[in-house]
Amino acid sequence: MIEELIRKVSVGDDDAIEELSIIADTDPVRLTPYLGFLFDRDVWWPARLYRAADADLVHRVVERIDGGRTPDRLNHLLLILAHSGHPLAESALRRWSTQPPAGADKLYVGALSYGREGGWTVGPDGHRRNMCGSSAYRWIMREAPRRADRPTCPWCGSPLWTAAELDTADPSVGAALRHTGWSGRLVIETCHFCACYTTLYSQVTPTGDTFWWPGNTRPGYLGSAEAEDPPAPAPGEARQSPYQASAWDQGGSTLGGWPDWIQDAEHADCPGCGQPMDYVGLIGGADLDDGEGAYYLHLHQPLNYQQS
Structure with missing residues (x-):
């Protein structure tokens, strides 16, 4: 063949x-x-x-x-x-x-x-660091639980989206995040709408706390947000290889592994230390009924979006 x-x-x-x-x-x-x-x-x-x-x-x-x-x-x-x-x-x-x-x-x-x-870089200490993991799992979209106390985006007023709710006590999550060194819960909340226009950062803790980072910079232009309630991803079966994420195809959302970049690689830099973040996973627009584009999650907690 x-x-x-x-x-x-x-x-x-x-x-x-x-x-x-x-x-x-x-x-x-x-x-x-x-x-x-x-x-x-x-x-x-x-x-x-x-x-x-x-x-x-x-x-x-x-x-x-x-x-x-x-x-x-x-x-x-x-x-x-x-x-x-x-x-x-x-x-x-x-x-x-x-x-x-x-x-x-x-x-x-x-x-x-x-x-x-x-998917790798050289850190300030001169040593190579792999930003991507060797294990990957399909992300399955599930209806997000409705909460009366959900925080809202300070820019557009939309309820924040739980883009990741993970715990390394789950063997799949532990394997997918091993390269990051993270231990404990990881919850990333962000604005599903505004993340399409700029990289958004959250502050998170291993106990599952997540807060909008006050240093996020509002872009010069934001469209009009419509009320949306995107699904929440949950880890599913293991991928055959760590390279099988797809930014285009339905079912391509993946926890861990390597990203499928639509444009050039865009590993966001940490606003605190300036170093490129470890890649966590990809959520494709095809799995969110958005049609195109993809969200890319990283630690320490930037989340960015690419659109074709």
């Missing part, structure tokens, strides 16, 4: 690339033996195809960048390395952060910042 898809890709079949991308989401190691062939034929997009790139291929990508042979496609090559997450890739990105390769002057961010696209 993969051999046939590879053959179709070599003659420019975009549908075959899409099918290979699905394999990269469900079982990326299956593609490892074929990645050299794809790379030699300049099939460098989407970069997530290279999640399971081996040391040999990563070394070839690094050599190509160091050789300065395709500076106009440096962005694609750096994305491949970021998604591979390989130690050789990390080492090269660190080196290029102080010794930029040919073509780096055309990039919008430094080489090491590309790690965010692959």
Whole structure:
């Protein structure tokens, strides 16, 4: 099956690339033996195809960048390395952060910042930190319980939405949040409407308290909010792989794992320490009857939204 898809890709079949991308989401190691062939034929997009790139291929990508042979496609090559997450890739990105390769002057961010696209970063202590988890679970939408004392959004007046109500005592939740180091309850309340316009932050505690962060900055424009009561997500069955969240498809909402970005990776930074937050999960508009867009949850507690 993969051999046939590879053959179709070599003659420019975009549908075959899409099918290979699905394999990269469900079982990326299956593609490892074929990645050299794809790379030699300049099939460098989407970069997530290279999640399971081996040391040999990563070394070839690094050599190509160091050789300065395709500076106009440096962005694609750096994305491949970021998604591979390989130690050789990390080492090269660190080196290029102080010794930029040919073509780096055309990039919008430094080489090491590309790690965010692959779900990892380098902290102030110089050590690598994975912002995404290795376990993922489907998020099932359930009717939100009605509370007379629900707090309201200070901007639009809508009742705040419980976007997450979790407890690491649940083995599924504990596995999904292990990379965050969080222990205890995690409740995130936010405005379903205003989160479409800006990143919103909440202050939370391991006892389940959640408060609107007073430092949230109201955007210059907000539309007119309509009364809505979105469902509340609850953890369901385990995903086959941590890459199976979907920002587009019904049933794609996922706790843990890796995000399915609609645009570029947008791991929000903590307003307190300035470091990128750990990814918690994705809630897709298709599961909220919104039609499009997705909400992305992080710790320490930014929540942002992307729309196609």
